[in-house]
Amino acid sequence: MTTTTTSTVLKGNPEDPRPVGPKRFAGLGGQNISLIGALAFVLILFGILNSNYLSWSNMQVIAEAATITGLLAIVQTVVIICGGLDISVGSQAGVASVVSAMVFTSAGSNAFVGMLAAVGVGLLIGVLNGLVIVYGRVNPTIATLAGLAAYKGLAQLLSNGRAQGYVLNNDVFIFLGRGKIAGLPVMVWILAVVAAAVHLLLKYTDIGRNVYAIGGNDTAARLAGININKYLIAVYALVGIVAAIAGILLTARTGSGQPTSGSEGLELKAITAAALGGAALKGGKGGIGGTLLAVALLGCLENGLTVQGINSFWQNVAQGALLVIAVVIQQRRSGERRVGLPH
8 A cells, every 4th residue: 555655746747758759769768878979989099199098997996986985976866856955975884994903903813893893883983873863853964074074083093094904914804805706806796786676666666666756756755654853863874884895895995994094985975876877866867877976087087197197176166066056957947046046
């Protein structure tokens, strides 16, 4: 009964199979086609400027570098679809990175104990965010902005502000950070598995349909019998778990627990990728496919600027500009009145 009722609440699922253009492109959607075009342009441009840019080895470097951002962007997409936002994902990954390395060291170089501890801490942080938002009635942006500072401080307190442990003497961490399966880095496979699982959850289950319903119209979703509080806490718990996985991969990639280095600024990248991928910041719309394309675009752009020797500060400028562009496009497509201007 719930499934039938909530399906009428949805404001629009980006995975809707109805044609929006030429039939051969109908399954992609206009947003994804635009991202594919932009990605192709970036690849061609930097490929012309540098002959090594399109090499297989550099493509693997781009993929590895984009994995952690991709994991956080995936769960950021889920949060945004549900009508929320999580600005603390980068700090959560930093805490998990430190915990995984420190517990690994104190547990006699047991990688699995370190990773389990990191995931446990990530789950607790995610649930805490959800409880503050739901029962503290705090705006998600404000709650997670506070979390951004608090969790960053926690990571620095645990680590005394410096990298902790050394994990590259362990086969498990070496495999996660530098191993390959079928010629592709293990980190990329982990991203693919998480992306596929979340995509299937959103598109083919009642849980996913209810998440879209809550973001599309929370009042109607509540009247339809959806326990919104339970869903919000669960969504933020999912963010914590995946952020912990990202932190573990950060540890494996760098060789030690990183309180801030490698995790600082990830929240902006995750939000930018989700918005570029079509996740409407007002909720109820978005998809994992578009987010992954946006992650690929950001990764290729960042690598291209680095290869060309362009000041890394310009990468932050580019990310900020892309986020503004994504939001402007969303606003114009929605037909909402622009602030301070007549209809």
